[in-house]
Amino acid sequence: MIAEEPRVDATQVTELAQSLEAELARLIVGQKDLLRDTVIALIAGGHVLLEGVPGLGKTVLVRSLGQALTMSFSRIQFTPDLMPADIVGTNVIGDEAGRREFHYQAGPIFANLVLADEINRATPKTQSALLEAMQEHTVTVGTQTRPLPNPFFVLATQNPIELEGTYPLPEAQLDRFFFKVLVPFPSEKDLLEIARRTTGESTPQLKPVADANAVMAAQRVAREVPIAEHVLGYAARLISATHPDRTQLDSVRRYVRWGASPRGMQTLILAGKVRALLEGRYNVAFDDLNAVAGPALRHRIFLQFEAEADGIAADKIISDILEQTPKEPGRE
Amino acid sequence: MSSLDAIIRELRRAAARARGARYAVHGLVAAAGWVAVVLLIARLTPVEQRATVAAVGVPVALAIAAIAWLLRRPSAAILMRLADIRLGLKERLSTAWERRTESGALDDVQRRDALQHATRTRLAAAFPVRVNRGEASLVAVLAIFALALAVLPNPMDQVLAQQKADRTSQARAAKAVQDAQKKVAESAKPTPVDPQVQKILQDAQAKIRQADSPRKALESITPAEQQLQRLTDPGTPALSSSAQNLANALSGTAAGRSAAQAISTSPAKGAQSVRDLAAQLQNMSPKDRQDLAKALEKAAQQAQNSQMRDSLSKASSSLQNGDPNSAAQALNDVASQLDSLQQQQNTDQAVASAINGLEAARQELATQADRDAKGQGGQPNASASPGAGTSPGAGTGASPGASGSGNGSGNGTGTGNGNGSGTGTGTGTGTGSGSGNGGNGGTGSSGSGTGSGAGAKSTERVYVPGQPVPGQSQNDPTPLGPGQDVPLSPYSQVIQAYQQAALDATNQSLIPGSERDLVRQYFSQLGEQTGPGPK
Numbered sequence: 014m015i016a017e018e019p020r021v022d023a024t025q026v027t028e029l030a031q032s033l034e035a036e037l038a039r040l041i042v043g044q045k046d047l048l049r050d051t052v053i054a055l056i057a058g059g060h061v062l063l064e065g066v067p068g069l070g071k072t073v074l075v076r077s078l079g080q081a082l083t084m085s086f087s088r089i090q091f092t093p094d095l096m097p098a099d100i101v102g103t104n105v106i107g108d109e110a111g112r113r114e115f116h117y118q119a120g121p122i123f124a125n126l127v128l129a130d131e132i133n134r135a136t137p138k139t140q141s142a143l144l145e146a147m148q149e150h151t152v153t154v155g156t157q158t159r160p161l162p163n164p165f166f167v168l169a170t171q172n173p174i175e176l177e178g179t180y181p182l183p184e185a186q187l188d189r190f191f192f193k194v195l196v197p198f199p200s201e202k203d204l205l206e207i208a209r210r211t212t213g214e215s216t217p218q219l220k221p222v223a224d225a226n227a228v229m230a231a232q233r234v235a236r237e238v239p240i241a242e243h244v245l246g247y248a249a250r251l252i253s254a255t256h257p258d259r260t261q262l263d264s265v266r267r268y269v270r271w272g273a274s275p276r277g278m279q280t281l282i283l284a285g286k287v288r289a290l291l292e293g294r295y296n297v298a299f300d301d302l303n304a305v306a307g308p309a310l311r312h313r314i315f316l317q318f319e320a321e322a323d324g325i326a327a328d329k330i331i332s333d334i335l336e337q338t339p340k341e342p343g344r345e
Numbered sequence: 346m347s348s349l350d351a352i353i354r355e356l357r358r359a360a361a362r363a364r365g366a367r368y369a370v371h372g373l374v375a376a377a378g379w380v381a382v383v384l385l386i387a388r389l390t391p392v393e394q395r396a397t398v399a400a401v402g403v404p405v406a407l408a409i410a411a412i413a414w415l416l417r418r419p420s421a422a423i424l425m426r427l428a429d430i431r432l433g434l435k436e437r438l439s440t441a442w443e444r445r446t447e448s449g450a451l452d453d454v455q456r457r458d459a460l461q462h463a464t465r466t467r468l469a470a471a472f473p474v475r476v477n478r479g480e481a482s483l484v485a486v487l488a489i490f491a492l493a494l495a496v497l498p499n500p501m502d503q504v505l506a507q508q509k510a511d512r513t514s515q516a517r518a519a520k521a522v523q524d525a526q527k528k529v530a531e532s533a534k535p536t537p538v539d540p541q542v543q544k545i546l547q548d549a550q551a552k553i554r555q556a557d558s559p560r561k562a563l564e565s566i567t568p569a570e571q572q573l574q575r576l577t578d579p580g581t582p583a584l585s586s587s588a589q590n591l592a593n594a595l596s597g598t599a600a601g602r603s604a605a606q607a608i609s610t611s612p613a614k615g616a617q618s619v620r621d622l623a624a625q626l627q628n629m630s631p632k633d634r635q636d637l638a639k640a641l642e643k644a645a646q647q648a649q650n651s652q653m654r655d656s657l658s659k660a661s662s663s664l665q666n667g668d669p670n671s672a673a674q675a676l677n678d679v680a681s682q683l684d685s686l687q688q689q690q691n692t693d694q695a696v697a698s699a700i701n702g703l704e705a706a707r708q709e710l711a712t713q714a715d716r717d718a719k720g721q722g723g724q725p726n727a728s729a730s731p732g733a734g735t736s737p738g739a740g741t742g743a744s745p746g747a748s749g750s751g752n753g754s755g756n757g758t759g760t761g762n763g764n765g766s767g768t769g770t771g772t773g774t775g776t777g778s779g780s781g782n783g784g785n786g787g788t789g790s791s792g793s794g795t796g797s798g799a800g801a802k803s804t805e806r807v808y809v810p811g812q813p814v815p816g817q818s819q820n821d822p823t824p825l826g827p828g829q830d831v832p833l834s835p836y837s838q839v840i841q842a843y844q845q846a847a848l849d850a851t852n853q854s855l856i857p858g859s860e861r862d863l864v865r866q867y868f869s870q871l872g873e874q875t876g877p878g879p880k
Contacts, residue, residue: 023451237450241440243426295455298435341426 023238026231026290030056032222036081039217041074042210043203050194050308051078051168053287056231059191059280060147060167062132062182062312069196070207071170075128078168083224084125085162091135093178097142101152117154122146125162125225129169133179140186143167147189164228184271184315191280192305193312195328238286240297245282247340248302252278254334255314264333268320273313280309299340306331348460349445352438355468356424363472364414370480372410376403377487384494391504399491428471437462507717514559514713518706522550525702532698534691538576542699545572549703559710559717566707573696573703580650581689587648588612588686591657591679594644600625600633601640608683612690616683623676626669638664638672653682704858711859844868 030052037048047063051074054061063071072088079086089100102120106113121127122143132140146152150161169190171182187193199207210217254260255272265272285301292301311327320326379402387395419427425439441459444452526546529539549569556562592608592615595601604622608615626634638661645657660675847868851861 023454234450239440239444239447239449239452239455241436241443243422243439243443244436294435294437295451295458296436296440298437300435340430 023234023290023295025227026056026234026287027293029223029227029231030287030291033078033081036219036222037074037077040077040210040219041070042206043199044070044074044196047074047194047196049288049291050192050305053284053291053305054191055164055166055228056235056287056290057191057280057283058164058166058232059283060169060189062187062190062193063168063170063196064173064193065170065196066174066198067172069198071196072128072130075126075168075170077219079126079128080219081222082126082228083221084164084228085123086126086128087121087124088128088130089121090130091132091139093134093136095135095139097139098154100139100142101146101154104155117157117159119159120152122152123159123161125164125166127165127167129167131172132169133171133181135180137180137183140180140182144186144189162225164225164232187312188274188276190312192284192308194308195311235283235287235290238289238295238297240282240286243341244285244297244299244302247299247338248278248281248285250338251281251302251306251310251334254338255310255330260334262333262337264325264330268316268323268325269314269330270317271315273310277310277313281305284309303335306335348463349438349442349456352428352460352463352468353421353424353442356428356471357421359469359472360419360424360427363474364418366474366476368410368414369407370476370484371413372407373484374480374487375406375410377484377491379403379406381487381491381494384491387501388494388499389501391501391508393505393508396495428468431471432466432468434459434462434466511559511713511717514709515553515556515562518559518562518709519550519553521705521709522546522553522702525699525705526550528698528702529695532695534694536688536692536695538692539695541576542573542695545569546699546702549706553706553710559713563707563710563714566703566710570700570703573699577693577696578689581686581693583649584653584682584686584689585612587644587650587653588615588683590647591641591644591653594640594647595637598633598636598640600629600637612683612687616680616687619676619680619683623673623680626664626673626676629669634664634669638662650682653679656682707858715859840868840871844871 033052033055034045034048037051038045041048051061055078063074065071076086076088089095098120100120100122102118102123104115105118107116109116129143132143146161146165147167150163150165151158152161153159172179252273252275254262254265255269255277257266257269257272259272260266281302282297284305285297288301288305289295289297294301307328310331314327314330316325316327316330320330380399383392383395383399383402386392392398422439422442425442426436428434429436429439437455437459441456445456523546526543529542529546532539546569549565552565553562556565588608592605594605595608596605601622604615604618607618622637626637629637641657641661641664645654645661648654648657656675656678660672660679663669663672663675847864848861850856851864
């Protein structure tokens, strides 16, 4: 049926994602949305903030991802006394040929996969050390800027309940994360399966399914997925609808303090492209945008105190926006 | 590309069918609504040709729907988007169509993917031919409503019929005036006032046509009649009487017999004959001159016109004094006055003819106004047609020329009875011949109206509020004291005054002739039923 091969093989992206999901699923029970969102962010080249109570497998997921991908992996446990230099590295005095000189000693950030565990436990100063790394994929120590390895993928975790002695991430820091993925509590059936897999004689060992080049190739392919103008317009309308001064939605006007940034729209479209590929499609559909709207926007919508008082979460606002935003404005 | 074009063609056909059905229902809703609204309005206000107006709206509504169907055709991009949504193609077709000329890394494979999915789908299903149930129900309800409005009796029909009858009546009245105008124009004896008569009739005709109702049209007739009356010379009867007396006097003389006959025939011929007589005075014998002088003196004594009297007297005295030249001069003056009389008679005839036409119009309009007042305005008005001749107006003319003897002519107003259906009133001009009778009464138009009411029973004593005490103003009645009642007078004592007051009131100019007759008839019936004496 297909006369000529495309310049990029989109099917390879689908296969990569499917094999990665399948490999992770050997260790992570259930949590299909979590796996899907993580893979989407990886192929889109974004970073993920995982939020969930302790013991849900956040760290295991990231560690498993490191195993499934033939890439360098480092884990940083964020604590209040963690210093920026502990992350990005520092210059140390060394004795070389009888001369004492400063040498740069790279920090754990120099890895393809970085697990920033319990990121909200570090001070804002330390958290901000990640800003440049996450956005520019570079690290500046002293006067020298050093590039980070490609691909560079930060997965941060945070605990939403143990807020004592934590430092909530500022808006600018949150906006750097491609997705914020909520890790739900597993179902009873999944709990049983977790017990079976992890309390036996041995635990499954993951085998690598892709390397850095494959991931980078997938990232390039994902950006080639076409998107129609009216779908693009829908994405823009979704973003506009998150702003209380640009929407007629009562819930947004009442509960939202500030809506999503243009970076949110970029995330929405890029994630939609990846999802389209994972769905075996070569164009972005409305459904793709709707599916990724939650993880892409929930950390970019800042609520009023009234929302907290009324128990309204960002996901509820996003749900309202998706429900009310027309897909085809002005059509017959 | 070609496959995308084929998809677009198929989608266009399907969409055209679906939209056609939808717009057809829109058109039917509009058409049924239009018909219902027109018929509903036609029940609240008289609407002529409501069926035509309602019927015209149907094709117009359908045509507007068709035009809207043509103009609001969706574009190819819209069709693709709709197909994507309705067929669950996940924006494949719209993306492929939009980027059909792009050559990105994945555009080609995306187009193929879209085509593959499209071929597995029945594209026409994106635009099914469906009729909105709500609209269909609305069409049915409106159609039933419109049908009911069309079938059930419409109270405005009677109003329309009345309006039509009014217009017909006004047209007939205007036609009667037009006929009179034509008659004046074609008269063999033109007069100087003919243009004025024509103008008056023309104006009256226009006012009658433009009036809102027969009653309004009636208001234009009396002023026209008054204008016509002003064109006549009030001295004509006196001059005419003098001429007649002259003819009578001359008929007894040998010399003036032929002149007498000529005067009786017509004033113009009489004038010529008198001039001939004046020319023959020189050749007359003394006896003939003497007889002629006596006859002229007698005529002068009887003459009511001063000029005629002076001329005749001068002619008589000149003859008696043996001055035939002066007598001839005086007779020539008499001849001139006879010429003048002829002219005045012609004028009166033209005016009378015009008034006849106006009266015919008045009769027609009054009849229709009566019907309107009785709520029978919409009924056919066959019996009230002007000039139907049912009442020839054989009444006696109150002609000034009716007195005396011998030949005479005069104008008169006659009252004639109709053919039993009513009483007619006519004004006309007649020329009488013979002795003493004036002209025949004018040709009366057919009368209309029937008397109503009954007289008091003979066993009853009817009392009515008493007449005011002499010297006391009617508008200032004596205040009644406590326990006092309005003073009553027996019916027989006041009926005469009431009758007189009613008849005086009917003499007002705006009261149609038929109405006057009706009042007269009413009181005459009262008189017949009650008889003399108190009841």
